[in-house]
Amino acid sequence: MTVEITEATRFDLDIDGPSALELMSTIREFESRLPTYSEEGLIRGSTHPSVGMEAVAVGVSWALRASDSVASNHRGHAHCLAKGADAGRTLAEILGRRDGYCGGKGGSMHIGVKELGLLGTNGIVGAGIGLATGAALAAQAQGTDNVAVAYFGDGATNQGVLAEAFNLAAIWKLPVIFVCENNHFAQSATLEEMVAQPDLRRRGEAYGVPSVDVDGMDVEAVSNAAAEAVQRARSGQGPTFIVADTYRYLGHMAGDTEIYRTAEQVEQWKGRDPIARLAKRLLDSTVLDEAQLKAIATSALTLVDSAEEFAKSSPFPDVSSAFTQVSEDYR
């Protein structure tokens, strides 16, 4: 029952099997620890946990392969882990360590992994949208059938780049999947106050991008929508916009006073918890029994424990590295 979140194994595993559950549980555990690391001073700057939103990254990634590109946002660890990033190296980056994917230069908001097609988590809300559109353009121009995914939040849908990218992707039929994680808040701003037309799908449709709503708390639903979108993209039929209805259980980042929402609302959403839901489904359909479920939970814990150990014991980068890798000096 131990599942390592590595590129090699992950894609063999069926969505109906235990691995989606394990991956979601691992991400949950991983992300849940971040506030503590922040409090302990292990994390500097901002880190944005995605607890509650695991089904989106996992569901989408199920349809992807290593050569596909992903451009993520500030709340992006789940996107990385689901695409196959190693939890230890991801956390090491978040803690600014030498063994982090970027040698500690990037941190939580700048985790890129070239061999996994991860074009980076991103500190600029909306910026990944342009990058993914470009990766899709590259795939198309080079004649591969790779696709690209842009993950972004409801808040990012108010950035003009999304409209531009929708249009460009639509006219060129670029193989890009725009995934909006609509968690109803942009930092402290509520979706209701920040948009007048809450049916975000219509933004994609207005530019000619086929657009679907999906229950972002249901990994199977996400994975089905993503599979369809990826299939469309791979076969040259162009982009899709997926709006996943989801929620973040924790604050926007460490120190969030959360004056913009009620504790009741958070509890209500927990009633739709994607992990509990999948677990119940697997149990009900006798794919797994209670003992196996427990084993999965334990294994997630173990995996994150060892990631933590790995990251914490990784040394800080050598100071000289601050001055290298700015440009390739090919001359």
Add this chain to the structure above:
Amino acid sequence: MTVEITEATRFDLDIDGPSALELMSTIREFESRLPTYSEEGLIRGSTHPSVGMEAVAVGVSWALRASDSVASNHRGHAHCLAKGADAGRTLAEILGRRDGYCGGKGGSMHIGVKELGLLGTNGIVGAGIGLATGAALAAQAQGTDNVAVAYFGDGATNQGVLAEAFNLAAIWKLPVIFVCENNHFAQSATLEEMVAQPDLRRRGEAYGVPSVDVDGMDVEAVSNAAAEAVQRARSGQGPTFIVADTYRYLGHMAGDTEIYRTAEQVEQWKGRDPIARLAKRLLDSTVLDEAQLKAIATSALTLVDSAEEFAKSSPFPDVSSAFTQVSEDYR
């Protein structure tokens, strides 16, 4: 029958009367002469004539008053003239003369007239959209019932700023009217190639902005749509998006080879000519007779003749003015 295009007289005149015709005829004559000025070297840089598109500026302006703001684009002389700008001073600016509205510093793409609420023609495609949205915000925040108009082309609808402004105007119910002059080309790019969803109205609707199509070759239709939009804006009900179907008869600017369209297409559109159409309507309904029509044509000619004379005889600005008016030195 002489109508001076000045703020004072224009707004008293009824759309069914001769003045809309006179204004359109004047704009037509004014704009038709630009290519010649360019060839003669009287105009430097780029000038974009709007021959064929007169009904939009005139129809929209009919609903406006002097205190309303207008942010225009690169093809903006008609917007200025229709808002009440003096033809002589406008042309003087286009020719870079001292008596131009901006003392020759602006030129065709930067004609602003503060007392008419003209926030400028603009060299950056899409930029006027943000400016008009801001003017509407100012009107709302100061508690006036002024409105703001942004004029832009079909090409500009692919700039992200439009999506952002739609959203902002919709959530705040800003008194702004977004007027798209859809003339089917953006420089040499056809609308069909540059958008996948040609129903541009849907872009406004997707953000919660009430959106209408209008025949941009029919000044009455435009003016009705604009009146409704302005009424909505003045009464606190927020923005409207008007998509006016229109066409430019001349090239994008001087030197355009027009390889992107056929002469037949141009001729076809001339069959819907807004000036001929209004003239016929006024004749049919016996508002005007042939003699009066002729007088209007003559008067437009005379007015533009004298504007030309005024502009050409205006001296070039004093060189020292190149260094002034960069900032207010209030210290």
Add this chain to the structure above:
Amino acid sequence: MNKPAQQLTIWRALNAALHDEFTEDPSTIIMGEDLTTWGTGGGIYGVTRKMADVFGKERVRDTPISEETLISAGAGAAMAGTRTVVEIMYSDFMLLGADGLINQAAKSRYMFGGQFSTPLVVRSNGGSGIGKAAQHSQSLETLYAHIPGLEVVVPGTANDAYGLLRSAIKSENPTVFLEHKALYYDKGPVTKELIPLGQARVAREGKDLTIVATQLMTKRALEAAQVLSAQGVDVEIIDPRTLYPFDMETVFSSVRKTRHLLVVHEAVRDFGWGGEFVSNTVQECWGELDAAPRRMGAARAPIPYSEELEEAVIPSAQNIVDEALATVGRHTKLTV
């Protein structure tokens, strides 16, 4: 005119300036992301605290994440007669609104022949030091100082923050007002007097070397001055406070006295604003300099995340000491 000074943190001083200016001038508005709903209701660093309560949601607006339009609409609102403050959460994001700032606001007075004023203030924060990494830590003030029509303010103390913010809002010109994210909790006396843009502040008097520095670098230069003083180098520190308009006269007269100049900024050294100060000084004070003026700035690298790396790319107090000694020709201690 000397009112009794209060001790305030920089964020409090900024908050007070906004409150006072909004009280005085009802044509002011402010907009930005999370201005009224974050933290205790005062934006990401608290600067807009209680603004909405006092002035209402019509004048104090939470916005969507649409920086391009916030800035260009800010320009339009200002041209239409409303004194507009736009808060951009981090100055790195101002790049999304570069068209509104550089192509529109900065040029609106000139292009239209002097008809329009554009009383727009774009407030934001720059600087590194708290682990926000490459896209939340840049010091990009030089970009704006290069653009005719823009004013650029970089306050480094609570008093300057208060007095300059009020002047910036009163200014008829578009102003980029860049706070420093690592200094918001720095405390200092605030007299609540207006400070005109374009007047440098002598942060320390001295006779051997003029150091020009802003914000965090002024603080570090002051630390360095202690060390240098013990080594017999008496440093004068000038904080220009505004990069444009700039007050070169104060720099020139200082250099005429000290005969040595070192400019220190957190902006990247290459093509940073230090070059402007050095070049002007060289031209103006050629015969009065005893040695070549020098410049320090961030390394030519983005700001890295990991703490020691972040520290390494910007000048430390020790770096300043070393470079100061090199400037006055005492190379023994030079380690960088």
Add this chain to the structure above:
Amino acid sequence: MNKPAQQLTIWRALNAALHDEFTEDPSTIIMGEDLTTWGTGGGIYGVTRKMADVFGKERVRDTPISEETLISAGAGAAMAGTRTVVEIMYSDFMLLGADGLINQAAKSRYMFGGQFSTPLVVRSNGGSGIGKAAQHSQSLETLYAHIPGLEVVVPGTANDAYGLLRSAIKSENPTVFLEHKALYYDKGPVTKELIPLGQARVAREGKDLTIVATQLMTKRALEAAQVLSAQGVDVEIIDPRTLYPFDMETVFSSVRKTRHLLVVHEAVRDFGWGGEFVSNTVQECWGELDAAPRRMGAARAPIPYSEELEEAVIPSAQNIVDEALATVGRHTKLTV
């Protein structure tokens, strides 16, 4: 290696460079507005002529007016392994894509610890002189030179245009390639050899004064040199060709010979790149300078439309003569 030189206009040389590079490397693409449908099918200044015919619409793409996404998608395509050229019609419009260039492309290698190359070239034109007014005439190269991770190329001759564009496309780093709109029809010999980024060109040899200038200013400096020569001042002219990487060594060794430096650019003088060259030279060549180095640049004003005004705000050959005389201490002719 000396191939026979052809006489080509700059736009032709650029067009040839694109054709040659696209032929050699199938992983190249180019996109921009009106690239294939304007004029005789070659973009606003003809630079992409016949590209679509030869390389197809998959690699040569007409785009909507969406500069922000063109540049950020260009960055993404480059990170994903495609050598991407983005043509922006006028460099003023690049500001709409400042995030993609400055926050994304420039930092992608560093932030991610060296994993990614971003072979993106953003081609555009700057400069004034043809009446395009405030929003189509800026010389904004300094902004990009200040950003770590970006390369900045400012070719002034047909040969440089060819050789540097090919090198820029081959570069693994994001490059801002700024042509000059008033020089597209200038003709010159083109050897079709690659020119590495970071090597200055000595445009004229001389012994009394070093003038550093690019593009239109190099031309004017050459004119000025004729006049100065008649007055007994022998000018050496150095065209850096790339602002980053920069070749200060060539400037230093010239200054060591001439003992005088004047930097002339069309960018606004205040906070322009001249300050970098002056400051570096002062620091490096302190004892070898006979007079204070000077800088010239555009006035602190937007570019006005009317012809005489436009001419007035940027340095003329006569201005350069006057300033050169002032630099070498011959003040008699100084009229500015």
